[in-house]
Structure formats: C-alpha cells, structure tokens
Amino acid sequence: MLEGVLLYGADGTLLYANPAAHAMCKACYPRDLEHGLTLELLVPRDALPQARSQGHWGGHLSFGQGSMLLVHLYFTEEGGDHYLVLMQDLQRIRAYEQELLRRHAELNVRLTAAQEKLLQAEKLASIGQLAAGVAHEINNPIGYVHSNLGSLQEYLHSLFALIDAYERALRSPDPKAMLPEIDQTRSRLDIDFISRDLPQLMTESREGIERVTRIVRDLKDFSRSERDESWKLADVHAGLESTLNIIWNELKYNTTLEKDYGTLPPVECLPSELNQVFMNILINAGQAIGERGRVRLSTGHEGDEVWIEIADSGPGIPAESLQKIFDPFFTTKPVGKGTGLGLSISYGIVAKHHGRIDVASTLGEGSRFRIVLPVRQPKAAA
Numbered sequence: 001m002l003e004g005v006l007l008y009g010a011d012g013t014l015l016y017a018n019p020a021a022h023a024m025c026k027a028c029y030p031r032d033l034e035h036g037l038t039l040e041l042l043v044p045r046d047a048l049p050q051a052r053s054q055g056h057w058g059g060h061l062s063f064g065q066g067s068m069l070l071v072h073l074y075f076t077e078e079g080g081d082h083y084l085v086l087m088q089d090l091q092r093i094r095a096y097e098q099e100l101l102r103r104h105a106e107l108n109v110r111l112t113a114a115q116e117k118l119l120q121a122e123k124l125a126s127i128g129q130l131a132a133g134v135a136h137e138i139n140n141p142i143g144y145v146h147s148n149l150g151s152l153q154e155y156l157h158s159l160f161a162l163i164d165a166y167e168r169a170l171r172s173p174d175p176k177a178m179l180p181e182i183d184q185t186r187s188r189l190d191i192d193f194i195s196r197d198l199p200q201l202m203t204e205s206r207e208g209i210e211r212v213t214r215i216v217r218d219l220k221d222f223s224r225s226e227r228d229e230s231w232k233l234a235d236v237h238a239g240l241e242s243t244l245n246i247i248w249n250e251l252k253y254n255t256t257l258e259k260d261y262g263t264l265p266p267v268e269c270l271p272s273e274l275n276q277v278f279m280n281i282l283i284n285a286g287q288a289i290g291e292r293g294r295v296r297l298s299t300g301h302e303g304d305e306v307w308i309e310i311a312d313s314g315p316g317i318p319a320e321s322l323q324k325i326f327d328p329f330f331t332t333k334p335v336g337k338g339t340g341l342g343l344s345i346s347y348g349i350v351a352k353h354h355g356r357i358d359v360a361s362t363l364g365e366g367s368r369f370r371i372v373l374p375v376r377q378p379k380a381a382a
Contacts, residue, residue, distance in 0.1 A: 002096060003088050010081030012039045024087050028063045039083060043073055051075040051083065060090075067091060118345070137249045138215055141208030148205045155198055158189040218242040231377060233266035236274070236299065236308060243278040251286045251295065260298035264306050268377045273349045280342035281310045281369050288314030288367065301375075305355075308371045316363040325359070354378060 004021030008014055017025075017033050026032040031041065040048065047057040057073040068091065074084040165185045169178035186192070244257075251257065285295045293313040300307050317325065326347040350357050354374050361367035 002092060003086055006033075006042075006085040006087070008039045008083040008085070010083075014039075015082075021085075021087060024069060024089055028061075028067050028069060039085070042085065043071060047073050048083075134215065134219065134246060134249065138212050141211040145205045145208040148201045148208075151201055152198075152205075155194045155201075158191065158194060161189060162186060162191055214245055218245045231268055231270060234269055234271040234274075236264050236267050236269075236306060237261055239271055239275045240278055240297065240299075240308070243275045243282065247279055247283055247286075250283055254289060254292050255286050256292075256294045258294060258296045260296065262298070262300040264299055264301050265375055267306055267373055267375055269353055269373065270349075274353070274373075277346040277349050277371060278308070278310075280346045281371075284342065285310055285312035285314070285367070285369075288312050290314065293366075304375050305372050306375060307373070309368060310371075311366060311368040313366045316365055317359075317361040317367050318363065322359065322361055326357075 001018060001020055004024045005016070005018045006014065006021045007016040014033060022033055025037055025042070029037050029041070031037040043057070044059065044061075047059070050057040051073045052075050055075055059071060061069045061071055063069075067089065070088040070090055072086045074086075076082055076084070162182075162185055165178075165182050169175045169182060172178050244251075282295070282297075289295065289312050295313075296309075296311045298309045298311075300309075326343050347357055350371055350373070354377060356372050358370040358372065359367065360370075
C-alpha cells in the first residue's frame with residue numbers, strides 16, 4: 001500500500017504498523033516508530049481529543065525538508081478502545097498520479113494507433129470485398145474505349161486515304177478530272193458516316209476515361225489513412241456520390257436508388273472516414289433487400305446539425321439483434337460475407353465527429369439509419 005497504516009491501543013501502545021508507515025515516520029519525524037514515536041508525538045495536540053469526541057480527525061502535516069503528510073486519525077470503542085492512523089505522503093501520491101497520467105497518455109497513444117490501424121484495415125478489407133465490382137466498373141468503360149480506339153484507327157486509315165486522293169488530284173495537270181475518283185473514294189470509305197460517327201465516338205471515349213478517372217480518384221480518397229487527412233469543410237453530397245461511385249456495382253442489379261437531397265452547408269469533418277460510414281450502411285442496405293428492393297437516400301439540415309438518412313425496404317432487424325448491431329464482430333451475415341466491424345467502426349467514426357446514429361427498424365418493412373452530425377466541431381475537439 002502507498003498509505004501508511006498504524007493501529008494504537010487506548011493507552012497509546014503501537015499494535016501494528018505497515019512498511020509504508022515505518023518509511024514515512026522515519027523520513028519525516030525526528031524519532032521513528034522503533035525509537036519512541038508515540039501517538040501523542042505523531043499527531044497534533046488537539047487531534048486525540050477531537051478523535052475521541054467526534055470519531056475522526058484529519059489534517060495536513062508539513063515538515064522542514066519539504067515533505068507533507070495527509071493524516072487521518074480514527075477512534076473506535078468497539079472491541080476495546082483503539083486508534084487507527086492512515087498516512088499519505090502527498091509528494092509520493094502526486095508522483096504516483098503523474099506516473100498514472102503518463103501511462104494513461106501512453107495507452108491512449110497506443111489505442112489511437114490501434115484504432116487507426118483497425119480503421120485502415122477495415123477500409124482495405126471493404127475495398128477487397130468490392131474489388132470484383134470495382135474492376136467490373138472500370139473494365140466496362142475501358143472495354144468500349146478500347147473498341148472505339150479500334151474504330152478510330154480504321155477511320156484514320158480511311159481519312160488518310162481520302163487525303164492521298166486529294167493530294168493526287170492537286171498534283172495532276174487537270175484536278176477537275178480527278179473529282180470522280182475522289183467521289184468514288186468518299187463513297188467507298190463511307191466518309192459521310194465517319195464524319196457523323198467520329199464526334200460521338202470521341203465523346204463516348206472521353207466519358208469512359210472520365211468514368212475510370214473518377215473511380216480511381218474516389219478509391220484513392222476512400223483508402224486515405226487518417227494521418228493523411230485533417231479536419232476540413234466538405235460537401236457531404238459529394239462524399240455520398242463518391243461512395244456510390246465506388247459501390248454502385250454492388251447495388252445496381254437489385255436496387256432502385258431514390259435520392260432526396262436537401263440543401264446542406266459545408267460540414268467540418270474527416271471526409272474519407274465519413275465516406276466509409278456511408279459505404280458500410282449503403283452496402284448493408286443493398287444486401288438486406290435481397291433480390292430486388294428500394295434504397296432511399298435523403299439529407300437535411302436542422303439548426304446546427306445536418307442529417308443523412310439511408311432507408312431500405314428489406315425484411316427489417318429483429319429486436320434482439322437491434323441492440324447488438326453496433327457491437328464489434330456482431331453480424332447476421334453468413335461466414336465470409338462480413339467482418340462484423342462495419343457498423344461498430346461507423347459508430348466510432350460518427351462519435352468522433354460528435355454526432356450520433358439513430359436506427360429504426362420494422363420487421364417486414366425495412367430499416368432506417370439516420371446519421372446526425374454537427375455542422376462545426378466543438379472548439380475543444382478542434
């Protein structure tokens with residue numbers, strides 16, 4: 001024990017003293033317990049009468065070498081009169097508390113690092129689960145861009161052939177005589193069709209490349225680690241669209257997506273972490289509705305808060321499971337379909353943003369997750 005414990009009989013005889021009491025008395029008093037340090041010398045003169053009359057006395061005792069003891073004296077008549085003395089070395093207590101604070105800070109640093117690693121691992125695990133769908137979403141535009149490039153190559157051959165015909169006409173003594181040949185070349189190469197199709201082909205190819213660029217950019221933003229990101233004012237709707245861009249292949253085959261976006265101010269947040277919350281809940285909604293269903297995505301602004309609501313038309317969540325959905329590793333999905341960390345991590349991210357997640361579910365009708373966030377973070381947190 002850090003506290004010194006002494007037990008005295010009614011006549012002042014020392015009955016017990018623990019090692020901490022011996023050390024404190026030896027360090028602070030001219031005499032120690034083994035050389036005549038009686039109860040009367042241990043505490044001030046008024047301590048014994050007060051303890052006998054009131055049952056307790058307490059006070060701080062200062063000593064010349066800068067030491068200070070907090071002493072409590074208790075008196076009891078049960079089983080014979082006894083005095084119990086509890087002593088605390090305040091310097092040692094403060095040093096112990098500082099050591100505890102240091103260890104607590106160290107543990108917080110380790111916990112923060114572990115949470116960041118877990119968050120990053122869950123992000124990468126999510127991307128891994130979506131890898132096939134993301135690859136499909138990239139392969140589609142890449143496929144028709146590749147096909148368009150093949151057509152473009154043929155068009156270029158045709159256009160170069162027409163240019164050669166014009167050059168031959170310009171070099172001939174009678175250019176007008178070459179006009180029938182040029183018209184035949186134009187007709188044979190179907191230049192009129194090429195002139196109509198070429199702008200559309202280039203537009204489609206450009207859109208395909210932009211589609212791939214958006215997916216890659218969104219993946220990069222989504223997979224960014226916390227150390228790479230700082231609190232910033234962000235467009236929540238842009239985050240939702242970015243997330244939908246990544247996971248759309250998971251939703252488009254069985255989901256009718258409805259959007260009802262309100263007018264939202266920029267929100268102070270960690271954008272990539274909020275995007276992970278959106279992704280986790282949207283994927284859960286898509287998986288909940290089964291073969292075919294509806295997911296409604298709506299937003300709104302009330303006072304100093306914004307809200308994002310994701311509702312599905314699935315079977316709903318049983319009451320016994322509803323209380324556990326934010327518990328780590330709890331999942332109702334089959335083995336291999338989920339880690340059980342998605343909603344738990346989402347809950348932690350929203351709490352980190354000083355927000356909350358409200359859940360309502362009715363069996364047979366579906367579930368609704370509402371994420372409520374402050375527009376600005378509290379000053380202390382910032």
